[in-house]
Amino acid sequence: MEGSVRVRFAPSPxxxxxxxxxxxxxxxxxxxxxxxxxxxxxxxxxDQARYVEGAEEDIQRSLKWAGMDVxxxxxxxxxxxxxRQSERKDMYEQYAEQLVEQGNAYYAFDTPEELxxxxxxxxxxxxxxxxxxxxTRMSMKNSLTLPEEEVERKLEEGEEYVIRLxxxxxxxxxxxxxxxxxxxxxxxxxxxxxxxxxxxxxxYHLANVVDDHLMKISHxxxxxxxxxxxxxxxxxxxxxxxxxxxxxHLPLIMSPSGGKLSKRKAESEGIPINTxxxxxxxxxxxxxxxxxxxxxxxxxDDSEIHSLGELCEMFSxxxxxxxxxxxxYKKLIWYNEHYLREKSADELWPRVQExxxxxxxxxxxxxxxxxxPLMKERVSKVEDFVTMGxxxxxxxxxxEDKAAKKWNDDSAELLEAYVEKIEDLDExxxxxxxxKDKIKEVIEEYxxxxxxxxxxxxxxxxxxxxGPDLTPTIELLGKETTIRRIETAIExxx
RNA sequence: GCCGCGUUCGUCUAGGGGUUUAGGACGCCGCCCUUUCACGGCGGUAGCACGGGUUCGAAUCCCGUACGCGGUACCA
Numbered sequence: 260m261e262g263s264v265r266v267r268f269a270p271s272p273x274x275x276x277x278x279x280x281x282x283x284x285x286x287x288x289x290x291x292x293x294x295x296x297x298x299x300x301x302x303x304x305x306d307q308a309r310y311v312e313g314a315e316e317d318i319q320r321s322l323k324w325a326g327m328d329v330x331x332x333x334x335x336x337x338x339x340x341x342x343r344q345s346e347r348k349d350m351y352e353q354y355a356e357q358l359v360e361q362g363n364a365y366y367a368f369d370t371p372e373e374l375x376x377x378x379x380x381x382x383x384x385x386x387x388x389x390x391x392x393x394x395t396r397m398s399m400k401n402s403l404t405l406p407e408e409e410v411e412r413k414l415e416e417g418e419e420y421v422i423r424l425x426x427x428x429x430x431x432x433x434x435x436x437x438x439x440x441x442x443x444x445x446x447x448x449x450x451x452x453x454x455x456x457x458x459x460x461x462x463y464h465l466a467n468v469v470d471d472h473l474m475k476i477s478h479x480x481x482x483x484x485x486x487x488x489x490x491x492x493x494x495x496x497x498x499x500x501x502x503x504x505x506x507x508h509l510p511l512i513m514s515p516s517g518g519k520l521s522k523r524k525a526e527s528e529g530i531p532i533n534t535x536x537x538x539x540x541x542x543x544x545x546x547x548x549x550x551x552x553x554x555x556x557x558x559x560d561d562s563e564i565h566s567l568g569e570l571c572e573m574f575s576x577x578x579x580x581x582x583x584x585x586x587x588y589k590k591l592i593w594y595n596e597h598y599l600r601e602k603s604a605d606e607l608w609p610r611v612q613e614x615x616x617x618x619x620x621x622x623x624x625x626x627x628x629x630x631x632p633l634m635k636e637r638v639s640k641v642e643d644f645v646t647m648g649x650x651x652x653x654x655x656x657x658x659e660d661k662a663a664k665k666w667n668d669d670s671a672e673l674l675e676a677y678v679e680k681i682e683d684l685d686e687x688x689x690x691x692x693x694x695k696d697k698i699k700e701v702i703e704e705y706x707x708x709x710x711x712x713x714x715x716x717x718x719x720x721x722x723x724x725x726g727p728d729l730t731p732t733i734e735l736l737g738k739e740t741t742i743r744r745i746e747t748a749i750e751x752x753x
Numbered sequence: 754g755c756c757g758c759g760u761u762c763g764u765c766u767a768g769g770g771g772u773u774u775a776g777g778a779c780g781c782c783g784c785c786c787u788u789u790c791a792c793g794g795c796g797g798u799a800g801c802a803c804g805g806g807u808u809c810g811a812a813u814c815c816c817g818u819a820c821g822c823g824g825u826a827c828c829a
Contacts, residue, residue: 273829387755390825445756448757450825462827464829485823486823488825518821518822519823559768560767563777580766582759584764587765587779589780590778593779637791695789710789721790725790727791
């Protein structure tokens, strides 16, 4: 249908899917789904040297994990495939040739060494950014400067060549960006971009224009790093006589220390960089999605929490912000905690069980489902149920320094008194309320506050200075375990 | 260097000439709840980069400066 929305997420399989890439995918997805459109996945694997095995699978897995269903892609092709550029190789050449025939592109035979020399030469003569452009191309080896017969001969002899876009000398290229408004560039600042590489593969610039047209893409939503090359793309649409899709360039995700959030920076600042990391660290996908949606976009009201489905309804390109957005890890954690608390023990159990197994624990389902509600209000990530809750399964081996400091001179005496009181309790009477009453009895008898009993007790039971509500915890642990841990603590801490 | 894009609390942002003593969220701080750890509730902290215009009036429009970011490949 003419006029229908079709967007594409077009990552290059050169590594694991970056968190910034995931956000680009998300904005494309939200825009598509909010406009009854189609979300296309296209793999841009034209750089054979940088291809990474398994990267495509990682992209698919990541999108799926985040809840984004691909309408058309390598795994579920529509009728404009194939969806991997390497499989479309033959299509690009004819378009590049078309441009040559029309006089909008030309063959160039310069070797990489010759290009380097040209750049060196220009740099030495004071040009800091040498370009293969309307001026320099006249002194290079290409079909514009060489005699026609020589060009023919080189082509026939199979000499390596590239096809370059013939950028006009003086022309203003203006286009409207959906997030930034009108943007214009002077063609003299552009270089004669290589369209077809000597290995026969197209560059990104050719491939994305040809594919977006052939795949009937209505809106190109991509990162701001592409803004500068958009005029070249606009030129090509013009030469092909195609109507360009609408363009939308998203602000970059920045590192807290400034600059594009790169792998290196993110890691040194403790921010996971790949979607895979978030999956492995057991983040709630809803949290990451919600967080990412708000990183560079906002609905304009005061709301903060929205599901993927709601975001689809609310999203619009004109509410995307223009400035770069710093990745706020703490806010992500806040989102994660929020979504965790919304989930029931039944929902959480299978995941907790899996994580427990990774930690060599094999929790009983009923037992764990009693622990989960006790801890839900204080975990940041689902794996905390296992790590922070480890004492539910085994006696603390040592006591956290900070926790041990809460152990005072009279702690042993107070806990001894407590043990005496609970020792006589029947199994049936060993429940939270009674256990709490017994604490009260101790503090009254010794005329101390709640803390002096509670804190050492918590330390003895869990080895930590914080954690779930204590008496229900003790109830769950049972009499034998509780007394044993108290006795151990008295022994160890004096 | 050149080209382009940007700049509202520490961070994400609302606000697009008078409704603003610039709103919300995260963080941080305090109080309440809780005779424990939290959750939660309430409150506080903190911002229109700077300089010129335009206007009765500018965070909002224009110009300049500064700063930041991106691009400047036979990478995407």
